[in-house]
Amino acid sequence: MKKGSGVRAIPYAVVALLVVVALRYTPELPVRHAADVLQQGEPLAPRARPWSRVETLNRGETLIGLLRRAGVSDQSAREVVRAATASAVNTRYLRAGMPVDVTSDSAGQSPRELVFHLGIDRLLRMTYTAAGWIGNEERLPWKTDTVVVRGTIHANLYQAMDSSAAGFFPGHAKDELAWALADIFEYRVDMSRDLQDGDGFHALVERAVGPEGITKVGKILAASFSLSGSNLSAIRFEGRNGTEYYDSTGKSLRAAFLRAPLEFRRISSTFGLRFHPVLGRWKQHKGTDYAASSGTPVRAVGNAVVARAGWSNGYGNLIELRHPNGFVTRYGHLRAFGRGVRTGARVSIGQTVGYVGMTGLATGPHLHFEVLVGGVQRDSRVALKSIGGDPIGRGERDAFESRRGTLLAMMTENAGVVRLAQVDRSLVTH
Numbered sequence: 521m522k523k524g525s526g527v528r529a530i531p532y533a534v535v536a537l538l539v540v541v542a543l544r545y546t547p548e549l550p551v552r553h554a555a556d557v558l559q560q561g562e563p564l565a566p567r568a569r570p571w572s573r574v575e576t577l578n579r580g581e582t583l584i585g586l587l588r589r590a591g592v593s594d595q596s597a598r599e600v601v602r603a604a605t606a607s608a609v610n611t612r613y614l615r616a617g618m619p620v621d622v623t624s625d626s627a628g629q630s631p632r633e634l635v636f637h638l639g640i641d642r643l644l645r646m647t648y649t650a651a652g653w654i655g656n657e658e659r660l661p662w663k664t665d666t667v668v669v670r671g672t673i674h675a676n677l678y679q680a681m682d683s684s685a686a687g688f689f690p691g692h693a694k695d696e697l698a699w700a701l702a703d704i705f706e707y708r709v710d711m712s713r714d715l716q717d718g719d720g721f722h723a724l725v726e727r728a729v730g731p732e733g734i735t736k737v738g739k740i741l742a743a744s745f746s747l748s749g750s751n752l753s754a755i756r757f758e759g760r761n762g763t764e765y766y767d768s769t770g771k772s773l774r775a776a777f778l779r780a781p782l783e784f785r786r787i788s789s790t791f792g793l794r795f796h797p798v799l800g801r802w803k804q805h806k807g808t809d810y811a812a813s814s815g816t817p818v819r820a821v822g823n824a825v826v827a828r829a830g831w832s833n834g835y836g837n838l839i840e841l842r843h844p845n846g847f848v849t850r851y852g853h854l855r856a857f858g859r860g861v862r863t864g865a866r867v868s869i870g871q872t873v874g875y876v877g878m879t880g881l882a883t884g885p886h887l888h889f890e891v892l893v894g895g896v897q898r899d900s901r902v903a904l905k906s907i908g909g910d911p912i913g914r915g916e917r918d919a920f921e922s923r924r925g926t927l928l929a930m931m932t933e934n935a936g937v938v939r940l941a942q943v944d945r946s947l948v949t950h
Contacts, residue, residue, distance in 0.1 A: 572623045579616040590622045592631055599653045600634065600646055607655035609636075609644055640730045660731040664738060666939035667727050668931060669697070673719040677702070677711050677784070680721065684935070688727060693735045697725065700740055702784035704754050704765050707909070709745060710779040712810065713901060720746045724931040724938070742927035755924045759916045768928075770920055771908035777822040777843075778869060779904055781851060781889050782810050782876075806897040807850070807890035814885035816876040818851050818858075819869075821904065826865045826873075829857055835888065836880025839873050847903065848895075852888035853879050 575590050577583070583604075587597035604611050614636070621635035634646040643658040671684030681694040689697050701723060702711045709715075726738030744753040753768040765773045824841035827848065832838040835852035839861065842848050855877025867873055878885045891900040912920050930938050 570623050570625060571627045571629075572621060575620045575622055577614055577616055577618040577620065581616075583611045583614060586620060587634075590620065590631055590634070591624070591628075592634075596630065596648075596653065603646060603653040603655040604636070604644060607644060607657050609638065609655070609657070614638075640732050640734050662728045662730050662736075664726060664728045665937050666741070666930070667725055667937050668722065668933050668935050669725060670722045670935050671720060673715045673721070674717055677715060677721075688936075689725075689735055689737060691735070693737055696737045697723070697740075699784055700737055701743055704740060704743060704773065705745065705752070706778050706780065706783075707773050707775040707906060708752055708767075708779065709747070710901065711784045712780060712782075713808070714747060714779070715745075716748055719748065722931050724927055742924075742931050744931065753928070755920070755927055757912070757916075757920050757923055759912065759920070766912055766920065767908055768924065769908075770912040770917065772910050772912070774909040775906035776845070776869075777847075777904045777906060778819065779821075779900075780810070781818055781821050781849070782812055782816060782887060783819075807852075807888050808900055810876075810887045810889060812876045812885065812887060814855055814875075814877055816885075816887075817872040818854065818874040818876060818887055820867045820871050820873050821849055822847070822869050824849070824867055826861055826863055826867060829861050829863055832880070834881040836882065837874070837877065838880075841867065841873070846894070848892040850888075850890040850892070852890075853877055853882045853886060855879065855885075 575586055577586050583601055584594075584597050587600055588594070592600065601611050619637045621633075621637075622631045623633040623635075624631050630648075632648045636644040636646070638644055638657075641660040641662060643660065645656045645658055647654050647656070667688045669685045669688060671680035673680050677698045678695065681689075681698045685694040685697055698711075701721065702709075705711070721743065723743040724741045726741065728736040728738050730736070739756065740754075741756050742754065744751055751768075754765040754773055755768070757764065757766055767773060818839075820841055822841075822843045824843045826839065827842040828838065828840035830838065832852070835850070837852075837854035837857065839851045839854065839857065840848060841851075851874055853876075854874040856875045858872045858874050861867065861873050876885050876887050882888075889900065891898050891903040893903055
């Protein structure tokens with residue numbers, strides 16, 4: 521080893537010796553736990569815990585009255601009303617039963633936040649600041665998905681929906697789905713009369729689920745009915761002329777006649793022999809009776825001219841419509857006629873021409889409906905049957921066929937969700 525290296529090593533050895541001696545003879549510091557340190561220091565101030573409760577707007581109560589019950593002073597209550605009005609909320613028309621979340625720093629103190637539940641997806645949050653009360657309207661998101669629903673008819677469409685769709689569309693939503701299907705097929709199928717035991721349906725439906733679990737029926741993208749072995753499909757397609765439903769061949773489901781004079785309702789008797797409830801004997805019933813509540817709107821099944829509107833013995837109040845193809849339809853036992861419905865007036869398909877009643881030979885409210893072809897009563901189930909409306913345009917045929925293939929393939933999936941949920945903030949329930 522060189523002489524210079526040995527000289528430099530001596531100071532390092534001395535430093536190391538001094539460190540060892542210092543560690544050996546320095547007394548250990550006492551162990552101090554975190555709890556001991558906290559006890560010896562200043563006590564922590566308890567964190568303020570907000571105090572909340574829910575108030576409900578009573579029937580006939582003003583918003584000022586509710587705010588007083590919530591502990592808001594009269595002056596602050598007026599400020600809240602002004603701030604709410606500035607947030608485009610008409611405080612005069614708030615619904616009874618509306619919940620209001622009231623939050624204070626502690627019990628007995630004036631509220632610092634008020635949340636008005638204006639709807640299932642709409643809130644008004646009022647916050648007290650140094651500048652006074654400030655309102656902020658909030659829209660809660662909906663989740664949308666697409667589901668396949670399928671069912672078998674045993675009694676009627678309502679029963680089939682109860683047994684097949686309740687898991688996806690609970691409560692009133694399943695009835696809305698039944699009505700929506702009836703509306704789509706109203707030119708081809710009378711849901712009160714044409715469905716037979718064993719018939720079935722498939723539907724590909726968009727579903728919206730709100731923040732409180734409320735379920736809404738969205739767009740029906742595709743649907744099909746199996747009717748006595750024959751299939752009828754409906755494909756939703758948005759073309760140049762708007763959105764419409766087409767059958768599998770590309771023909772519009774719209775036709776010259778609706779299949780029924782009432783929106784989907786229970787039918788009380790079918791075409792053929794029946795026991796007449798008033799005359800008390802068997803007679804040929806030359807039409808169809810639709811049971812419905814008194815006052816239910818009756819619609820024209822097609823464009824027509826009013827040939828007759830007045831009293832007609834056993835028919836009671838009767839409307840007779842003459843259609844362009846020579847068909848005549850009759851609507852009997854009416855409680856009243858629609859506005860402007862008089863002899864010679866023109867009416868359009870779907871227009872309300874009268875209201876269900878029980879005038880003439882009737883023991884209860886119902887509509888008696890007839891179709892005459894060449895002056896002879898015919899079964900409307902046969903006479904109004906149509907093969908469909910106008911076909912889709914040539915320029916849109918390829919797009920339609922692609923859309924049809926995609927939707928029908930999705931509809932063959934097992935019942936349940938076929939497209940996962942997405943958050944949609946644009947849905948608003950009115």
